[in-house]
Amino acid sequence: MNRLSCLALVAVAFAASRTAVAQYPYGYGGGYHASTAAEGAARGMADVVRSAGAANLMNSAAAQNYQQAYSSYLDNRLQATDTYFQMRQANTQYRAAAAGPRPTQEDLVRYSESRVPKSLSSSQADPLTGQIAWPIVLTDKAFSDKTAALEKLFADRAAHHGQVTLDEMQDILSLTGSLDEELKARIKDYPPQQYVKAKSFLSSLAYEVNN
Structure with a gap:
């Protein structure tokens, strides 16, 4: 994140902590709470940064999975194309072998006669x-x-x-x-x-x- 974005996040976290302290001066339900406004701001900032990091990590994993899936798709298409042309070539060779040698001009004349x-x-x-x-x-x-x-x-x-x-x-x-x-x-x-x-x-x- 750039400097301006970081400052904005700090401001949001600080404002959130001030509001929380004002509304719940003794913490939430008697549990642990920030003792000072600065500590609350720091904790809020940490949560924001941690959430942003988790989002970036998930986006990176999703992009990597997409690339792997697309690469596998291309490999499968290439393999299918190769298989198709190999089968065509094998079929052509089989037909040529089954048909035997092509008749010569003399063979055609003899057959006609x-x-x-x-x-x-x-x-x-x-x-x-x-x-x-x-x-x-x-x-x-x-x-x-x-x-x-x-x-x-x-x-x-x-x-x-x-x-x-x-x-x-x-x-x-x-x-x-x-x-x-x-x-x-x-x-x-x-x-x-x-x-x-x-x-x-x-x-x-x-x-x-x-x-």
């Missing part, structure tokens, strides 16, 4: 006559209208040395696509191996005119 339908042999689709040797599943009467239409289109194609008009090509693609959808709807009616052969045949038949 493997998805291209196989060309039909001359015994499956005769290029000279246009005759089609249907897989057993596609000889079902349920498909007869569309297979007959395709046979006519391929016969016309053979007559024109493998050439088709745009309309004929679109008709062939439409018919093979429609047959494929009907085949999917009847998947439970045929043995799996025969079903796969029929689907593969339709893909190759469409590829014949779309390539």
Whole structure:
């Protein structure tokens, strides 16, 4: 405290002691009391200083506790952030390891070629006559209208040395696509191996005119 504050506290303490002596000349309840005004002022001053010191001590402890709590909060935030990014890095590394090496350009080309339908042999689709040797599943009467239409289109194609008009090509693609959808709807009616052969045949038949 500065000098002016100390003088003010002394004045307050002295005034309080004078009042106490005037009102209770024989002390409070017969207990000990200041014998002189000066002693009362000194005791009052001591109480004021002691209270101020206690308040300063409590304020200092509170400020220290706040700093410690805030420091712990920052440490926890930093640790949580580090943990988050470490987990992300570990997850990225795990995914990369699980995915294996990235495919090369040659791998992509080979994969693309493997998805291209196989060309039909001359015994499956005769290029000279246009005759089609249907897989057993596609000889079902349920498909007869569309297979007959395709046979006519391929016969016309053979007559024109493998050439088709745009309309004929679109008709062939439409018919093979429609047959494929009907085949999917009847998947439970045929043995799996025969079903796969029929689907593969339709893909190759469409590829014949779309390539």
